[in-house]
């Protein structure tokens with residue numbers, strides 16, 4: 001792929017007014033063509049602040065991480081590569097070069113930023129998140145023969161391949177669905193280490209019991225769903 005690849009960044013955001021501007025400002029401007037913040041029904045000033053920081057803001061009232069990502073995909077302007085990034089400033093957007101390089105160099109179609117392989121601040125990856133990731137990684141190897149160490153949100157994928165995957169999940173199964181379908185569609189995948197720090201603002205998933213249980217259930221359900229049907233949809 002050409003070095004001048006067109007890159008669109010999609011940031012799903014739900015009530016991230018405390019962090020969204022820092023996330024946008026830390027994105028290497030020379031690398032990307034557009035930054036889209038998907039405001040997922042926020043009741044705070046996430047949308048205004050994102051716009052002020054230079055992002056294009058689109059609105060998706062149907063809640064859920066996957067819904068927000070799907071709305072972002074529908075809004076991109078014919079990029080070569082799509083990068084996903086969380087809005088809570090846990091990821092380090094300045095590391096985006098690492099995430100897109102293997103695609104630009106035509107060594108991979110999808111690149112997952114692995115927080116397990118990278119440096120993570122103490123307390124950033126909670127024990128339940130680590131356990132869930134390890135279990136998911138083990139199941140992915142067992143059922144699909146693919147080697148991953150994380151289901152990290154900071155990731156890049158070729159836009160043409162992303163369209164082929166016909167992503168569907170509207171919430172917490174989104175990241176693992178993409179990794180499973182990438183395997184089923186024989187995409188070239190790799191992981192790169194990324195840093196991870198404690199989020200700014202209020203924890204909504206892994207920091208709460210109900211969020212952890214719902215996310216854990218949905219991730220396992222998604223792994224087994226595609227494993228048993230073997231569908232390439």
Ligand SMILES: Nc1nc2c(ncn2[C@@H]2O[C@H](COP(=O)(O)OP(=O)(O)OP(=O)(O)O)[C@@H](O)[C@H]2O)c(=O)[nH]1
Nearest residue numbers: 012013014040063064086087088203204205206207
């Ligand atoms: N929880 C949640 N997050 C959403 C939703 N829509 C978009 N997001 C965004 O998705 C990203 C990931 O959500 P987080 O709440 O950070 O989830 P997490 O990283 O697993 O767990 P914590 O950081 O501990 O809350 C953030 O940028 C959220 O703002 C939604 O409906 N629910």
Ligand SMILES: [Mg+2]
Nearest residue numbers: 086088090199
């Ligand atoms: Mg987070």
